[in-house]
Every structure is written in C-alpha cells, then in structure tokens.
Amino acid sequence: MKTAFTCLFSLILSTTANVADARISRADYDALIHGARAGEYEPALIMLRQHSAEHPRDWRAAYDRILIAGWAGAPDEVILVYEGLDPPPNRLPADVLRTIAQAYRDTQRWDDALARYRQGRQLYPRQTSFVVGEIMVLTDAGNIDAAVLLGQQQVEQHPGDVDLRLALGYAYRGTNSPYAALQLADQARSIAPGKNYVTREYIKSLERAGMPLAALNAARGHPGLLNDKEIRNLQADYAAELVRLAEMPSRQESERFVIVDRSLAEYDRLIQAWEALGPVANDELLRVRMDRLQALQIRMRMPEVVSEYEAMKAQGVEVPRYVLNDVANAYLYLRQPEVAAHLYKQVLSDSASKLDSPGEHLSNQTRLFYALIESEQFDEASQVIEAARKEQPIWRRIRGVPQSVPNDLHLYAEETAALSLYYADDTPAAQRRLEELVDQAPRNVGLRAALAGVYRGRSLPRAAETQLKMAEPLEPRGVEVQAGQGLTAIDLQEWRQANSLALDLAARFPEAKPTDTLARRWAIHKKAELRVSGNRGIASDSPVVGSGDFNIETVLYSAPLDYNWRAFGGGGYATGEFEEGTAHYRWLRTGVEYRARDITAELEVSSHNYGYGTKPGARVSAAYDLNDHWQVGGSAELRSRETPLRALRSDISANSLGAYVRWRANERREWTFSVAPSHFSDGNNRWTGVISGTERIYTTPTLKADLQMNIAASHNSIEDVPYFNPRSDLEVLPTLNLTHILHRRYETVWEQRFLFGAGLYAQKGYGTGAIGALGYGMRYQFNDAFDIGATVTGVSRPYDGVRERELRIMFEMNLRF
Numbered sequence: 001m002k003t004a005f006t007c008l009f010s011l012i013l014s015t016t017a018n019v020a021d022a023r024i025s026r027a028d029y030d031a032l033i034h035g036a037r038a039g040e041y042e043p044a045l046i047m048l049r050q051h052s053a054e055h056p057r058d059w060r061a062a063y064d065r066i067l068i069a070g071w072a073g074a075p076d077e078v079i080l081v082y083e084g085l086d087p088p089p090n091r092l093p094a095d096v097l098r099t100i101a102q103a104y105r106d107t108q109r110w111d112d113a114l115a116r117y118r119q120g121r122q123l124y125p126r127q128t129s130f131v132v133g134e135i136m137v138l139t140d141a142g143n144i145d146a147a148v149l150l151g152q153q154q155v156e157q158h159p160g161d162v163d164l165r166l167a168l169g170y171a172y173r174g175t176n177s178p179y180a181a182l183q184l185a186d187q188a189r190s191i192a193p194g195k196n197y198v199t200r201e202y203i204k205s206l207e208r209a210g211m212p213l214a215a216l217n218a219a220r221g222h223p224g225l226l227n228d229k230e231i232r233n234l235q236a237d238y239a240a241e242l243v244r245l246a247e248m249p250s251r252q253e254s255e256r257f258v259i260v261d262r263s264l265a266e267y268d269r270l271i272q273a274w275e276a277l278g279p280v281a282n283d284e285l286l287r288v289r290m291d292r293l294q295a296l297q298i299r300m301r302m303p304e305v306v307s308e309y310e311a312m313k314a315q316g317v318e319v320p321r322y323v324l325n326d327v328a329n330a331y332l333y334l335r336q337p338e339v340a341a342h343l344y345k346q347v348l349s350d351s352a353s354k355l356d357s358p359g360e361h362l363s364n365q366t367r368l369f370y371a372l373i374e375s376e377q378f379d380e381a382s383q384v385i386e387a388a389r390k391e392q393p394i395w396r397r398i399r400g401v402p403q404s405v406p407n408d409l410h411l412y413a414e415e416t417a418a419l420s421l422y423y424a425d426d427t428p429a430a431q432r433r434l435e436e437l438v439d440q441a442p443r444n445v446g447l448r449a450a451l452a453g454v455y456r457g458r459s460l461p462r463a464a465e466t467q468l469k470m471a472e473p474l475e476p477r478g479v480e481v482q483a484g485q486g487l488t489a490i491d492l493q494e495w496r497q498a499n500s501l502a503l504d505l506a507a508r509f510p511e512a513k514p515t516d517t518l519a520r521r522w523a524i525h526k527k528a529e530l531r532v533s534g535n536r537g538i539a540s541d542s543p544v545v546g547s548g549d550f551n552i553e554t555v556l557y558s559a560p561l562d563y564n565w566r567a568f569g570g571g572g573y574a575t576g577e578f579e580e581g582t583a584h585y586r587w588l589r590t591g592v593e594y595r596a597r598d599i600t601a602e603l604e605v606s607s608h609n610y611g612y613g614t615k616p617g618a619r620v621s622a623a624y625d626l627n628d629h630w631q632v633g634g635s636a637e638l639r640s641r642e643t644p645l646r647a648l649r650s651d652i653s654a655n656s657l658g659a660y661v662r663w664r665a666n667e668r669r670e671w672t673f674s675v676a677p678s679h680f681s682d683g684n685n686r687w688t689g690v691i692s693g694t695e696r697i698y699t700t701p702t703l704k705a706d707l708q709m710n711i712a713a714s715h716n717s718i719e720d721v722p723y724f725n726p727r728s729d730l731e732v733l734p735t736l737n738l739t740h741i742l743h744r745r746y747e748t749v750w751e752q753r754f755l756f757g758a759g760l761y762a763q764k765g766y767g768t769g770a771i772g773a774l775g776y777g778m779r780y781q782f783n784d785a786f787d788i789g790a791t792v793t794g795v796s797r798p799y800d801g802v803r804e805r806e807l808r809i810m811f812e813m814n815l816r817f
C-alpha cells in the first residue's frame with residue numbers, strides 16, 4: 001500500500017496542472033488519500049475518474065485508480081481502466097500488475113489472469129506473490145494437477161515462504177485433500193507464527209478438515225482473527241460433529257447416547273445464546289435448529305422431532321432435504337406412515353439424491369417401503385423395493401483389491417424384497433426366498449432373524465428357534481436376535497425365558513422397536529383374560545337344540561401365577577323349547593390351567609343344574625406338541641357340557657372321553673382327526689369321529705379364501721330315547737370361507753367373513769339329504785387385547801328325514817385386562 005500512496009503523492013507533486021484541472025487543493029487531495037487508506041475509497045475514486053476523463057494518457061493517475069479500485073473490491077473498474085490504457089505500457093508497476101491479475105481472477109477470466117501473473121513472474125522474479133496467484137488461478141480454472149505441480153516445485157525452491165505453502169494448500173483443497181492442505185497450513189504457522197493471516201488460514205484449514213473443536217480452540221486463542229459469525233459457524237460445526245460421532249458404534253451399549261446427549265446440551269446452550277442476539281444470528285440459529293433434529297432422532301426422542309419440525313413448518317421455515325429423512329424416520333417410528341412416506345418420496349425425488357451414497361439411498365428406499373407397507377399400500381411398496389433390488393449389483397469393486405467382493409447392499413435389498421412377499425401374505429414364497437438367501441450367506445444374522453420371523457408367522461416356532469440359536473453365536477446380544485427369541489419363547493410357552501429376554505432388552509434398548517414389540521406381547525400375556533361366547537337361534541326348530549334356543553358361557557382366567565399356572569372360573573346358561581317343554585341348564589366351573597413348553601393342561605370341577613337338582617362334575621384335558629406339525633390331545637369329562645340340552649331336560653347326563661391327532665403344515669394347511677366316546681346315564685353309548693381340515697386356496701393382503709372340510713360320523717347303541725339320537729349318521733360338509741379385511745391399522749383389524757357350504761347328510765333308516773349353509777360375520781380386534789365378533793348362519797338340513805331350517809347368530813368376545 002505504501003507504493004500505491006507514493007504514486008498518488010507523485011501525481012500531486014509532478015502534475016500541478018493536473019491538480020488544478022481537477023480543481024482540488026493539495027490539502028484536499030491529501031485528505032482523500034488518507035480517506036482511501038482508511039477505507040473510504042469512493043471520494044478518491046470520484047476525483048480520479050474525473051481526472052482520467054480529462055487526462056486519459058496520465059498513466060500515473062490510471063495506476064492510482066487501479067490500485068484504489070482494487071482495494072475497494074471493484075474488479076470491473078480495475079479492468080476497465082487497464083484495458084482503456086492506450087497504448088498499453090510495456091512494464092507495469094508490480095502492485096498495479098498484481099491488482100489487475102487479481103481483478104481478472106475475481107471476474108473468472110482465467111486466461112487473462114494467468115497471463116498477468118506469468119508476466120509478473122517474468123518482470124519481478126523475486127516477488128513470489130505472482131506465482132502464488134498463478135497457482136490459485138490454475139486451481140480455480142480446474143487445472144489442478146498443474147497447480148499442485150507448480151506449488152510443489154515452488155515450495156521446494158522457497159521452503160521458508162509461507163504464502164507459497166498456503167497456495168499449495170489451496171491447490172490441494174481443489175483435489176479434495178483437506179488434510180494435505182491442513183499440513184501445509186500448519187507448516188506455514190510454524191514458520192511464521194506471528195502472521196495473523198497465516199494463523200487464520202490454519203484455523204480455516206482445521207475447519208475444512210472436519211476438526212471444528214480444534215479450529216474453535218485455535219480461534220479462541222487468537223481473538224479477532226475470526227468474526228462473530230465465523231465463530232458461531234464453528235460452534236455449529238462442533239455440535240454437528242458430535243451428532244456424526246453419535247451415530248458411530250460406542251464402546252459399550254450404556255454409552256451409546258453419551259455423545260448425542262452432549263450434542264443436545266450444546267445445541268440447547270447455543271440456541272438460548274443466539275436467540276438473545278436477535279436477527280444478526282438468524283442464519284446460524286436456523287442451522288442449529290435443523291441439526292438438532294438429527295440429534296433428537298438419534299436419541300430416539302421422536303415426539304420432539306415431529307413437534308419441532310411442525311413448529312418450523314408453521315413458521316414458514318423451509319426444512320432442508322438432509323433433515324427430512326430424519327423427520328420421516330420419526331413419523332414412521334410414531335406410527336404415522338402416510339406422513340413418513342410423503343417425506344421419503346420428497347427425499348428420493350430431490351435432484352440431490354443422486355449425490356447420496358448407495359447405502360444412504362437404499363436406506364431411504366427401504367424406509368419408504370416400510371412406510372408404504374404400514375399404510376397398507378402393498379402394490380406401491382412392492383414396486384419400490386423391486387426397483388431398489390434391481391439397482392444394487394451383486395458384486396462391487398474396492399480400490400486396491402483385484403477381485404470383486406459381494407455387495408452387502410444387494411443382500412439387504414434381497415432380504416427386504418423377500419419380506420415384501422411376507423407382508424403381502426405370500427408366505428410360502430417369502431419362506432423359500434429367505435431360505436435361499438440364508439444358504440448363500442449363512443453368517444448373516446439379519447437374514448436368520450428375518451427367516452425366524454417368517455417361521456413364527458407361519459406357526460413354526462421351533463423352526464424359528466433353530467434359526468435364532470444359529471444366529472446367537474454370531475451376535476449374542478443383538479436386539480433383533482433377542483427380541484425374536486423372546487417372541488418365539490412366548491409361542492413355545494417358555495415363559496421364564498421370555499420374561500428374562502423382555503427385561504434385558506427393556507433395560508438395554510428401551511427405545512428399539514423390536515423391544516417394544518416383545519414388551520407389548522409379554523405385557524398382554526401377563527394380563528387376566530375374559531372369554532365370552534354364545535349363540536342364539538333366531539328362527540329354528542332343531543330337534544337337537546330346540547326353538548328359541550339361547551346359550552352363553554363366560555370364563556375368567558387369572559393373570560399367570562408362577563409363570564405356568566392360571567386359575568379360572570366361569571359359568572353358563574342354556575335354554576331351548578322342545579315338544580315336551582322348556583329346558584334350562586346352568587353350570588359353574590372352576591379350575592387351574594398349566595401351560596409349559598409342548599404341553600397345555602386343564603383340571604376343573606363343576607356344578608350342573610338342569611331342572612333336577614345340582615350335580616357335581618369334573619374335567620381334565622391335555623394337549624401335547626410333538627413338534628411344529630404334530631399335536632396330540634385328550635380329555636375326560638364327568639357330566640359333559642356337550643350333553644344335548646334335550647337329554648338334560650329328561651335328567652339324562654353323559655360322561656365323555658376324547659382324543660385327537662392334529663397335523664398342521666403351516667398357517668395355510670391343517671387337518672385334525674378326533675374320536676369321542678360318550679356314555680349317557682340312560683345306557684346309551686355314543687361314538688363320534690370327526691375329520692376336519694383347512695386348505696388355503698387364495699390369498700392377498702386383504703382377502704383370504706379357505707376351503708374347509710368337515711366329515712363327521714356317529715353311532716349310538718340305542719335309539720328309543722327322548723333326544724335326537726340316530727343309530728348312525730354321516731355328515732360331509734365342505735365350505736368356502738372368505739375373510740376380507742375392511743380396515744387395518746397396526747394391531748387394530750376390522751374384517752368381514754363369508755361362508756358358503758354344500759354337502760350331504762346320511763342317517764341310517766332315513767336315507768341321504770343335502771345340506772346347505774350360508775353365513776356372514778364381522779370381527780373387530782383392537783391392540784391385541786380385545787376382539788369381538790358375531791356371525792349369522794343359515795343352515796338347511798334333514799333330521800330323521802324331515803328338512804329343518806335354522807337361522808342362528810353366534811358371538812364371542814375375548815378381553816385381556
């Protein structure tokens with residue numbers, strides 16, 4: 001600057017006429033000079049512009065104008081003056097030439113800037129500022145390799161020149177090498193620790209290298225080098241760095257939220273301080289509010305994420321894309337999948353999504369898939385995950401590794417695509433696909449956990465248990481593995497194991513969704529249970545149940561006692577009109593239920609009142625699971641509640657035995673064979689055998705069609721009795737059952753059911769007749785703890801050769817509380 005002001009003074013001393021022409025005194029001129037030196041450029045520029053207009057060939061005045069315009073940050077004026085010199089001078093002063101080169105650089109006229117800097121290197125070889133400028137312009141122009149090479153050569157030739165080291169660092173920044181640039185800035189600071197601009201560049205290099213805390217500490221050690229806004233940005237960078245660190249695995253599970261809690265404390269402090277500053281800190285305040293959303297999401301404080309986001313939207317704040325997926329995660333976590341899906345679509349449709357890493361892009365696609373599944377948009381969800389699967393190559397290349405390696409993202413996409421089949425209720429295809437993937441990647445814990453989940457959904461808990469046991473050594477305390485083991489333990493009636501796993505996960509990962517799922521299932525298991533069932537004949541004249549018949553039973557089970565036991569008690573009432581009069585039947589019963597792995601048993605005592613006093617009764621039953629497919633069971637009952645109501649009216653009771661064998665392939669196929677001999681108090685012995693089965697023939701996410709078959713045969717030892725008692729009979733009744741989901745929202749389901757049946761009934765001595773059945777019903781289930789349903793059924797069938805028709809409503813309710 002000294003040289004520039006010397007030029008101005010020389011202008012005054014050597015061109016008195018010029019000053020006179022400018023109509024300005026020497027004192028005023030001096031004042032303008034001092035003003036320009038203090039930053040008041042415009043008055044001096046106004047005078048020089050007037051002088052240039054009157055004396056266009058006064059190079060000395062032109063040089064001064066170029067210098068002051070350069071200080072004023074007016075590169076266009078610098079270039080205008082320079083290009084207006086006619087003829088152009090052969091040798092410009094060094095500071096003037098440097099200002100002109102910088103002006104060309106500022107206006108991105110790279111070739112002109114390079115020409116001026118190279119001209120300066122030739123004219124003033126000892127002034128390294130020209131080669132510094134050349135390195136920077138080469139970098140700006142994208143010729144980075146040449147910039148780095150020139151910088152390296154110059155640093156080697158002039159090892160003590162800090163400006164050259166900073167210029168080389170600038171070039172390295174162009175190659176996205178912030179650590180190399182930081183090293184050079186650090187070296188420059190060591191060479192010239194007292195130069196403020198060097199220390200400032202060192203602080204900025206720390207910032208660009210992702211070391212905001214070190215940069216912040218260095219800035220605090222040199223007050224005044226950075227302005228308040230730059231300090232605030234460093235503070236925001238440090239808090240953001242804590243958020244990034246919080247997403248990384250911690251040394252111990254108990255420490256996983258330590259860093260994010262620090263970041264939230266820092267954000268709260270910054271927000272409070274910057275709100276007090278007013279509009280001057282608005283930009284930084286908005287930034288930390290956005291970044292804080294990410295921290296809240298990591299901390300699983302999802303309600304706060306949503307409330308803060310909605311507050312910003314209400315204020316008209318444009319929430320940036322990099323925050324939207326965190327907000328979408330919060331909405332999905334809080335079971336608002338429609339909002340989450342909308343936000344994920346915004347994230348994926350943004351042009352900036354092309355810059356996402358493959359893992360981040362697949363993560364957004366997968367979360368969109370789950371948001372669509374949870375909002376019952378199955379077709380669109382399938383399209384999303386299928387597109388994601390096709391985008392992921394099977395193999396990927398790693399720099400420095402000659403051979404391709406398996407792409408983990410491809411495997412994850414395949415797993416999710418297989419689960420999409422499961423959610424769409426194509427469970428056989430989902431099972432096959434996951435089994436194939438497990439065979440291909442047997443050490444993948446996620447795949448085994450997913451396959452175990454499908455097995456549980458298909459009523460194969462022991463197969464699920466096997467998969468989870470194989471996954472356990474690979475990830476002994478993984479959340480998905482332990483949650484899966486807990487859910488499987490509940491299915492297997494391993495109550496102590498389920499309790500232990502639920503408590504452990506609740507202590508370690510209370511915020512995790514698998515933990516919540518297991519906790520909810522376990523909490524429901526620990527509740528008491530109320531069962532109510534009954535039926536009412538609307539229009540019937542059946543010889544079995546009479547006309548105007550009504551039947552209801554209520555049973556209350558206690559909450560589990562010592563894991564395996566439940567006490568229960570209940571009672572019921574039945575009535576019906578027959579030719580011989582009205583029958584009434586009341587009963588009370590109480591007992592205990594034992595449930596453990598593979599076995600369920602009940603023991604009860606009862607009292608029965610059916611018009612001829614009250615008589616005691618008892619029942620014992622047991623069911624034993626041989627494996628996932630086979631179950632055997634039996635029962636014995638003194639004064640069976642299955643005794644025909646008409647027989648009870650005549651003071652005839654029955655004792656019964658029962659045994660059955662059940663084969664269950666999966667949730668779509670099941671067959672049972674049962675036999676039940678009964679001895680009536682009038683001497684009659686009845687044998688009943690039943691074969692029943694279910695086969696799924698059609699399924700979609702909202703509609704299922706099951707073909708059911710019921711074949712029943714009975715034989716009685718005597719016929720002349722006051723109740724319907726054919727010598728022998730056979731009933732064959734296939735039915736088509738349709739189940740249509742009207743509404744589903746997580747654990748809340750409302751569905752309707754249709755029944756169509758047509759079969760044959762053959763009775764010894766009365767020939768064979770047709771059976772027809774139609775039915776319609778609804779069922780509502782809420783939160784896995786309450787369900788209620790009712791079905792109206794119409795049946796036409798023969799009894800003793802006479803066709804009877806009946807219309808009946810059946811209802812049932814189950815409540816856990």
